[in-house]
Amino acid sequence: MLVFFVFLNNRLSALKVADYSNLNYFGPLQSIPYLGPIYGGVRVGASVYIQGSVPENITRFRINLLCGESDSSDVALHFNPRFDGWDKVVFNSRKDGSWMSEEKIRRMPFSKGEAFELVIMITSKGFQTKVNGKDFFLFPHRLPVEQIRAIQVSGDVSIQTINIIGAAGGGGALPGGTGGGYPGGNMGQGGYPGGHMGAGCPDGMGGRYPGSDMGGGFPGSHLPVREKLSNIGIIIVSYSCFLMFFSNFYKPVQGMAGQPVYNPPVPFSTWIPGGMLPKRTIIIRGSVPHGAQRMGFNLVVSRTRDVAFHMNPRVQEGVVVRNAQTGGQWGSEERQLSGSPFAEGQYFDMSIRCGNQRFKVFVNGQHLFDFFHRTNFSEIDKLEIDGDVQISYVHF
Structure with missing residues (x-):
């Protein structure tokens, strides 16, 4: 021990x-x-x-x-x-x-x-x-x-x-x-x-x-x-220690409007101040621990619990799955990418930008994919992060 x-x-x-x-x-x-x-x-x-x-x-x-x-x-x-x-x-x-x-x-x-x-x-x-x-x-x-x-x-x-x-x-x-x-x-x-x-x-x-x-x-x-x-x-840090320790002492951190959150425990959730609007960008910085399997980044409509945007990097498979869930039902997955920037032991700097028709996702300064809206993006009011990931910075 x-x-x-x-x-x-x-x-x-x-x-x-x-x-x-x-x-x-x-x-x-x-x-x-x-x-x-x-x-x-x-x-x-x-x-x-x-x-x-x-x-x-x-x-x-x-x-x-x-x-x-x-x-x-x-x-x-x-x-x-x-x-x-x-x-x-x-x-x-x-x-x-x-x-x-x-x-x-x-x-x-x-x-x-x-x-x-x-x-x-x-x-x-x-x-x-x-x-x-x-x-x-x-x-x-x-x-x-x-x-x-x-x-x-x-x-x-x-x-x-x-x-x-x-x-x-x-x-x-x-x-x-x-x-x-x-x-x-x-x-x-x-x-x-x-x-x-x-x-x-x-x-x-x-x-x-x-x-x-x-x-x-x-x-x-x-x-x-x-x-x-x-x-x-x-x-x-190792993920298992990090999660075990902080889950006993912390509740998900609620970030205030305009202020970044540093080093939050995972699972992490926070309200999106003012909701999602065209041109709004979410910046997430963190790292993938060794032995990581998968992680999830969700933009959620808290009123209905619909997941308007689900991003699921699967580290061992080398894929980034995208989807949405409405009325308790998942839609069709999107997987097409030439590769995944989420690798064991690697740092990442990600931004999720909201447009009128789609989300644009950039990782480490490179455009990774677009995800077209399947629900009314203006109702999104919550960000949730879970899985095998360490987060150092979140800002809207």
């Missing part, structure tokens, strides 16, 4: 959870520079998902994937954006105390004073980086990924969350004492680090977020940029 660790105010609570392969933990608040362990390491197919922001006066910051838990450890990946008049991002590795040759990418995907979303996907060929939903650079492996044991962050940056998805798993004690609860809130009331899940967003609401139309600022951007690693949650 493994142990599920939850930190609160730098204290440790251990809750026993059976039958899962990856350790899920939330780190305590730390000051930058930060160095934290990745228990069990990572593997090909894992992703590191980071949300943060950089100040107006940024010079540089760095994110290192370390092959140990100290500053002197080998570095499998050194990711180093530099604002120095010749803006660039430097990639490198360090072996036996010596840095190797630098890869300098003379493009800057980060903007001064703005929020960012960074995904580092560990592929068989290297570290594929994506910034704000766009592919940036593939850095080839120089050291075995199986040696990675920690993540390090330093420099001019504020980090809100770090999620390590699809880690290799394993256990191990974390330092700490006793405590309880869940960071930043009351379990029975749906607390989440720095805010209230019922209110939809940790640290209150700022506004503009990459890929949305929220306008000005960033949630939590009022926190010190260089001194605090604000509300950091390092998550190594």
Whole structure:
């Protein structure tokens, strides 16, 4: 049996959870520079998902994937954006105390004073980086990924969350004492680090977020940029543990109009503020855990319980089934696609756009399919998500 660790105010609570392969933990608040362990390491197919922001006066910051838990450890990946008049991002590795040759990418995907979303996907060929939903650079492996044991962050940056998805798993004690609860809130009331899940967003609401139309600022951007690693949650998660734990303590989160929801438990349901209208877009970001079978994304008419749009990625089959249910009866399935973007251990960024005649679905910036309306879309008032999926962000 493994142990599920939850930190609160730098204290440790251990809750026993059976039958899962990856350790899920939330780190305590730390000051930058930060160095934290990745228990069990990572593997090909894992992703590191980071949300943060950089100040107006940024010079540089760095994110290192370390092959140990100290500053002197080998570095499998050194990711180093530099604002120095010749803006660039430097990639490198360090072996036996010596840095190797630098890869300098003379493009800057980060903007001064703005929020960012960074995904580092560990592929068989290297570290594929994506910034704000766009592919940036593939850095080839120089050291075995199986040696990675920690993540390090330093420099001019504020980090809100770090999620390590699809880690290799394993256990191990974390330092700490006793405590309880869940960071930043009351379990029975749906607390989440720095805010209230019922209110939809940790640290209150700022506004503009990459890929949305929220306008000005960033949630939590009022926190010190260089001194605090604000509300950091390092998550190594398996679906069975995630569902088992949160189903005992949380009710589905009801997102408020105009506010995103971060890291909700699955099954998840929320009212759609104002219902579905032409040009309304739903943004859903998440990942597919290893061993996933299928998941469901439903747009529902709560009055009749009709499912106006049902999207059912079946991971092992490599298909995405679409359908609708009216009067308790399912219609004809739609399956035609050249492939599915929903694969084990992979991150996804999906948008569902409502038009007068159909829904248009985009995944990872690519148009995936259209689904023509079979019911009156204006009556849709609820989003439901269930199955083998981890959700990090939902916004209307």
